[in-house]
Each structure stands twice: as C-alpha cells, then as structure tokens.
Amino acid sequence: MIEVDRNKCIKCGACSSDCIVKIIKRDTEDFPYVPAELDKFCINCQHCLAICPTGAITCNGVTAAQCPPIGNVPSPENMLNLLRQRRSIRRYKQENLPPEVIAKLRESLAWSATGCNDDSLLFRIIDNKEDMTFFRETATKILCRLIKSKILQILYPNAKRFLFEILNGEDVIFRNAPHMIVCAVRKNAPCKEADPWIALANFDLYAQTFGVGTCWCGFAYYLFKFSRTLRKRLDFPKNYKITSIILFGKPAVKYQRSTFFTVKDR
Numbered sequence: 001m002i003e004v005d006r007n008k009c010i011k012c013g014a015c016s017s018d019c020i021v022k023i024i025k026r027d028t029e030d031f032p033y034v035p036a037e038l039d040k041f042c043i044n045c046q047h048c049l050a051i052c053p054t055g056a057i058t059c060n061g062v063t064a065a066q067c068p069p070i071g072n073v074p075s076p077e078n079m080l081n082l083l084r085q086r087r088s089i090r091r092y093k094q095e096n097l098p099p100e101v102i103a104k105l106r107e108s109l110a111w112s113a114t115g116c117n118d119d120s121l122l123f124r125i126i127d128n129k130e131d132m133t134f135f136r137e138t139a140t141k142i143l144c145r146l147i148k149s150k151i152l153q154i155l156y157p158n159a160k161r162f163l164f165e166i167l168n169g170e171d172v173i174f175r176n177a178p179h180m181i182v183c184a185v186r187k188n189a190p191c192k193e194a195d196p197w198i199a200l201a202n203f204d205l206y207a208q209t210f211g212v213g214t215c216w217c218g219f220a221y222y223l224f225k226f227s228r229t230l231r232k233r234l235d236f237p238k239n240y241k242i243t244s245i246i247l248f249g250k251p252a253v254k255y256q257r258s259t260f261f262t263v264k265d266r
Contacts, residue, residue, distance in 0.1 A: 001034075001039055001042075001060060001061075002023075002024065002033075002034045002039075002042065002048060002057065002058070002059050002060075003057070003058040004031060004032050004033060004056055004057060004058075005055075005056045005057075005058070006031055006056075007056075008054045008055060008056035009031055009032070009052075009054065009056040010053070010054055010056075011030045011031060011032075012053065013026070013032070014051045014052060014053065015032050015047075015048035015051060015052055015057055016032050016048075018047050018048065018051050019047065019048055020043070020045060020047065021041050021042065021043060023035070023038040023039070023041050023042060024048060025038075032048075042059075042060070043116060043117040044059065044060050044117060044119075045117045046059045046060075046062065049062060049063075049064060049067065050067070052064065081258075082205060082208055082209075083205075084258040084259070085208075085255075085258045086204070086205065086208050086214075087213075087255050088214070088215045088216070089175075089213030089214060089215050089247075089248075089249075089251045089253065090175045090215055091175070091176075091251065091252040091253045092175065092176055092177045092178060092213065092247075092249040092250060092251065092252050093178075093249065093250040093251070093252045094176070094178065095178065095249075095250060096127065096128075096129070096178050096179070096249075097127075097178070097179060097210075097212065097248075097249060097250065099127075101210050101212070102125060102127050102179070104210070105125070105181075105203060105206065105207060105210070105212070105248075106123070106125055108202065108203060108206045109121075109123055109199055109202075109203060111202070112195070112198055112199035112202055113195075113198050114191060114195045114198070114199075115189075115190050115191025115194060115195060116190045116191065118189050118190050118191065118195070120185055120186035120189040120192075120195070121183060121184070121185055121195055121196060121199055122183070122184045122185075122236060122237070122240055123181060123182065123183055123184075123199075124181070124182045124184075124234045124235075124236070125179065125180075125181045126179055126180040126181070126182075127179055129178070131233065132174065132177070132178060132179070132180065134233060135174060135180070135220075135230060135233070136171050136173070136174050136176075138227070138229060138230060139171075139173045139174065139220070139223050139227075139230065140166065140169060140171070140173075142223065142226070142227055142229075142230075143166045143173070143223075144166060144167060147163055147166060147167060156222075172219070173217070173219045173220050173223060174217070174220060174247060175215060175217075175247055177215070177247035177248060177249045178249040178250075179247070179248050179249050180217070180220070180245060180246070180247050180248070181200065181203060181245070181246050181248065182224070182234055182242055182244075182245050183196040183199060183200055183242070183243055183244045183245070184196075184234075184236045184240040184241060184242045184243060185240060185241065185243050186239055186240055187239050187240065187241055188239075192241075192243070196243035196244045197243075197244055200216075200244050200246050203246065204216070204246060207248055211250070211251075212248050212249065212250065212251075213248060213249060213250065213251035214246050214247065214248045215246065215247045215248075216244070216245070216246055217245040217246065217247050218245075220245045220247075221242065221243075221244065221245050224242045224245070225242065
C-alpha cells in the first residue's frame with residue numbers, strides 16, 4: 001500500500017512518473033494516489049519512496065525516515081582497484097569472523113537486485129564450526145565412496161587430479177573455510193537463473209571491504225545437488241533449489257599485487 005502525506009507532498013509528479021507499473025495516479029487536486037483496484041500490482045520496488053524530494057511517500061509501511069540517506073560511493077579508481085585486486089581465496093585462518101561483520105554481510109543481501117523485484121531468494125550463512133565440520137566430513141565420505149566405485153572418474157574426468165587428496169581426507173571442496181553462504185531460489189521465480197548470481201556477486205565484493213576472503217564453490221554446488229543428506233542440513237523449502245555457494249573467512253594468504261589481464265574483443 002502506498003500512502004501520501006499531503007502536508008509534505010509538493011505535487012511534483014516524480015513518484016507517478018517513475019512508477020514502473022504505472023499504478024500511481026493523480027487525483028482531482030493533483031495529489032498522487034493508488035486506486036484500490038491497482039494496489040495489488042505494486043511490486044514494492046520503493047522507487048516512489050526513494051525519489052520523493054520531501055519524504056511524503058510511505059510504501060508498504062516503510063517511511064522516508066527509515067531509509068538511509070544518500071551517501072558516498074567508491075570513486076571509479078577505487079572501484080576498479082576492488083575489482084582487480086579481488087582474488088579467490090583457498091587458504092583460510094581457522095577462526096570465525098566477528099558476529100558484527102557477518103551481520104553486516106547478511107544485511108547487504110537485502111539490497112540485491114532481482115528480476116521483477118521478486119523477493120524469492122533464501123540464504124543460509126554457516127557461521128559455526130559444527131555445521132562446517134558436518135559438511136566437510138559428509139562430503140569427504142561421499143566423495144571417497146564415489147572414487148572407490150569409479151563413478152566420480154566417469155562423471156567428472158577433470159576431478160582425477162584431486163583423487164589422491166580426497167582419499168587422504170583433504171578438504172578439496174570447502175577448503176577448510178570457516179564460513180559458507182548458500183543461496184537458493186524459488187523454482188518458479190521469474191529470473192531464477194540470474195538473481196542468485198547477482199546477489200552473491202554483491203556479497204562477494206562487499207566482503208572484500210572487510211578484508212574477508214571469498215571463493216565461489218562449484219564443487220559444493222554439485223555435491224549439494226547430488227546429496228539429499230547435505231541439502232537436508234540447510235533446510236530449504238521443497239519448492240526451492242540451491243543455485244550458488246561462496247566460501248568465506250579471514251585469508252591465510254596475502255597477495256602482493258593485482259594481476260594483469262586484457263578484455264578480449266572476440
């Protein structure tokens with residue numbers, strides 16, 4: 001529901017002009033309003049709330065006073081530094097991140113862009129050693145069985161180089177990371193392919209600002225897809241599917257420089 005404080009509204013028309021679903025109309029006094037029959041079409045993008053110069057809009061119970069003010073963004077050079085200095089971390093310190101850092105990382109997920117503003121992403125952040133130990137030990141047992149049965153070599157020929165390490169109990173999947181975030185999406189979401197990757201890409205970059213190392217974990221994705229035991233531990237609803245996973249924690253390695261690449265035109 002969109003409400004308008006007439007004492008604050010200056011009738012500029014910014015909210016109605018920017019409404020993507022075109023449900024904000026103008027009454028006989030030129031004040032914006034949403035007809036009752038159109039209210040159900042609001043996608044809660046909060047554009048009207050964000051664009052109102054006087055804070056006259058309340059969108060689905062959210063007021064201008066609750067919204068953070070517009071702040072500074074990284075300079076182009078700082079943003080480029082972040083992009084080119086970001087590395088996949090596969091060596092982690094065996095210590096948990098401070099709870100306040102994990103809380104901020106979790107909070108950032110609320111601003112992930114989604115197709116049709118569809119709020120169907122669910123996240124599980126593993127922030128304790130017990131769960132990570134369970135995933136590590138269970139994954140190793142599964143992989144050892146697959147190796148001994150020769151199934152793994154047939155399904156994933158490229159995994160041959162990891163066979164010795166796996167059989168020796170090394171954690172080639174989760175890299176001994178202290179934390180992990182798993183994203184799942186509703187199976188009938190309108191943009192189920194893109195939304196999870198956008199969300200975790202934002203999470204990945206934001207984590208770097210805390211000095212947190214990250215690694216996208218495709219191996220874990222396939223293991224969760226294969227193992228009901230692993231999926232059950234995460235307790236996602238049945239109409240959701242796991243799509244993407246990032247390991248994260250304090251890096252046990254420090255890179256001394258960024259690398260050099262160029263964009264290929266073809």
